[in-house]
Amino acid sequence: MDFGIQGRVALVSGAGGGLGRAIALALAAEGAKVAVCGRTQNTLDETVALINAQGGSARAWTLDLTRQDAFDAVLADIRAALGPVAILVNNSGGPQPSGAAGVAPELWNAQFSAMVGSLILLTDKVLPDMRAAGWGRIITSTSSGIVAPIANLGISNTLRLALAGWSKTLAAEVARDGITVNVMVPGRIATRRVGQLDAARAAREDLSVEQIAAKSAATIPAGRYGKPEEYGAVAAFLASRQASYMTGGVIRVDGGMIPAL
Secondary structure, three states: OOOOOOOOEEEEOOOOOHHHHHHHHHHHHOOOEEEEEEOOHHHHHHHHHHHHHOOOEEEEEEOOOOOHHHHHHHHHHHHHHOOOEEEEEEOOOOOOOEOOOOOOHHHHHHHHHHHHHHHHHHHHHHHHHHHHHOOEEEEEEOOHHHOOOOOOEHHHHHHHHHHHHHHHHHHHHHHHHOEEEEEEEEOOEOOHHHHHHHHHHHHHHOOOHHHHHHHHHHOOOOOOOEOHHHHHHHHHHHOOHHHOOOOOOEEEEOOOOOOOO
């Protein structure tokens, strides 16, 4: 199946590893020109090398979501090198585990700026080119905590849910411009982030990481953790021309894990 994104420019934030890297690889495999963005140059270079090895096209730009004053320069450089962004993948790292009560106001504010405000601003800055082209895809990767809150991830549950409300509202505003806006929700995908969360839970429960992973897998109807490339494949479809009537949605890639409807 031809997804119809050959030559389109895709910006993927947080693409130095994990889900962001998997999405960048999937989009490049469909012929998109990928702007691989993130904070750490060497991991971005690794993603570019993987894309080049599969015959794709990618370049790396250092983009720290906490440095919003740098967005204009990075986006101008991407536009000059590759063209206007047609596919935006909003993907940010998650905060450290915490409860919902007793979190310092300064931490709430800092995490909101990094996890929510930065992605909204980045989207606002690429929307004019999408509107001018009459075509665009905005995909925001969040967490299963927006559907069923996860214990000890109070900050993540709260702030990623804000992104879902923003995305749904934006979808209605830009649908007539040929732009779709969707949220992706990962279940237990085998990434370093999930490994860190398993390790934190193992320490709390005085179990091994392997025991925690086995307990988690037992709660998933598919019986296993997902593969990053399975998540990337769904993102690539959402970016496709075939997905032009899918907007304002929350798409789960969870092996049936999330218990809520």
